[in-house]
Amino acid sequence: MSSFERDDIGRNEWVAMDGLPGFRAGCAGFFVGDGEEREFWVMGGYGESRTISGVFPVDEHYRDAVVMELKNGNGGCRWREVGDMWEAGERMRLGKTVVVEDGDDRSRPAVFMLDRNVIFRYDMASNRWRKESRLPRQVPCDSEFGFVVLDGELHVITLLKAVEPAEIRRPRLRKRAGTLYIQIYHPKKKTWRSLITKSPFNYGLDFNTAVMSTIRL
Template sequence: MNSSPSPSSSSSSSSSESPQQTLIPGLPYDLAALILSFLPYPYHGTLKSICKSWNHFFSSRFYHSIRHKHIPFPKTSHLLCIFPQDPSVCSPYIFDPIHKAWSTLPLMPCNPHVYGLCNFVSVALKTHVYVLGGSLFDTRSFPLDRPSGSSYSFRYSFVTKSWETLPPMLSPRGSFACAAGRDRIVVAGGGSRHTMFGAAGSRLSSVEMFDVGRNEWVGLEGLPRFRAGCVGFMVGGEEEFWVMGGYGESRTILGVFPVDEYYRDAAVMRLENGGGGVGAGKWRSVGDMWEEGERRQLGRIAVVEDGGAGCPGVFMLDKNDIFRYDMNSNRWWKETTLPKRAIDESAVGFVALNGELHVMATHNGAGSVENRRLRRHKRLTSLFIQVYHPGKRIWRTLTAQPPFQQPLDFKTAVMCTIRL
């Protein structure tokens, strides 16, 4: 029995995107489409194999238009994008922490002349995930074992399910600060260091912004000093761009071992919102955020967007403690301690999802007799996640089984979050 669409505006809009086929027998097309639009994104790959009409529906723009119309933005699915390695040779993954569901994204376009991309930045804006810059090796340069910065820019659309090559950044860079908002992406600092090298590589102070509407990069005033390995985020309704931490010059111990000089301060730029949002103001300096000897460098940062009063909650994972940043006092105050201490404090992931902080670590359970018998199975490795709610100040834990062939290395993996 074929169902015909009801004479409504939503039906007319769907006719150009979807063939009028039966989605759920006995239900009008519009009602069935609304029901299916609430199903979690990571299940779409499986759901597409149910029938041709479902495959077409979950592959169409109509699906996203229904969710945008009927689901408030705070209620949309907050998903984690994980890039275990170079996304041109290793598929990125999407993780839904509520349903513990995974799905893969297609490989990023490959350049046959470069390899080993790392230290890139991924950031989400609306229904797109951007992969920007990084450090890599180029077969056309000499010596071959010297990494160079990348200016490549790519964008993945969850609507068209495809990658797009964007105009390159004005300056090649890796390990840089980045934040997105109001149809723009701002990047600052960075360098060309590769993960397998110590304090080698260049440092940058240049700043630029990608205007999504104009599809172009625009240069902005540079940072007060060179800064690589830094983090960035937006504050005050995306009116200020903050750059924290990082390192500048390096020194050597005994004239042999290179050591980075880490920064304890931050820099802030006021962004203009009118006229397409292309302009920006001057940088102002924020003093040292901790005293000498308190810590060597800035830890992993996660930003909870709904921090209240138009200001996000900025949190830092420092070893096994979580600190909250107070902008008024320019200090980090201890918030809580992990219920279960991490074995390797540097090999953990730290992100904010659905207003909660997620501390992630891989666990292979090698201590049990059963797992020792099955030690040849690569997929015994699980993902152990400790979740903290800053508002309620309570902890909970969850365990997920990732689809990776190898354990996830959070020291080199790149992550970002997106709402769909």
């Protein structure tokens, strides 16, 4: 898609703004700056597909980012293009991306990406992804995983699919989702910790659509 809209909470409606410079889907977006210097960044994603040998369709993934300068509220907004964030052959696509807001300086959030088993931090000055840390326990390349932020920490969540003998004997019964293994990284302390917990659901989790949030009682 190339359309871009802003939710006007006061009027309870969506307001159309200048569209993206080109077609882009499956991208990541976040805010940077504050007040007159506020910007909206859009990274990665894919555009029109191409074919291999004229037969197999393959999505064309973007290596760059585009930025909308949100000056004077809704007026004077315009897009600017940011160059490629990595070299050709370095990686195929943008990995799962999260944003950590600094409590002292919310205008400069830290942007992290999980690419395979390595966490990268985005350096806006050089427009490059720098290696931050490696997961203590590697995630199999064919397994699903979640990458989220809670209380300023990065959580990498995987599902340990353990099938109990009783489930093998009774295949018609609904299987439990299994055990969640969570690896937690603290960006400021540069430390890792982990925890294991039973999934509260009786079905599998789709980490592409599941969300997490902090609940304070």
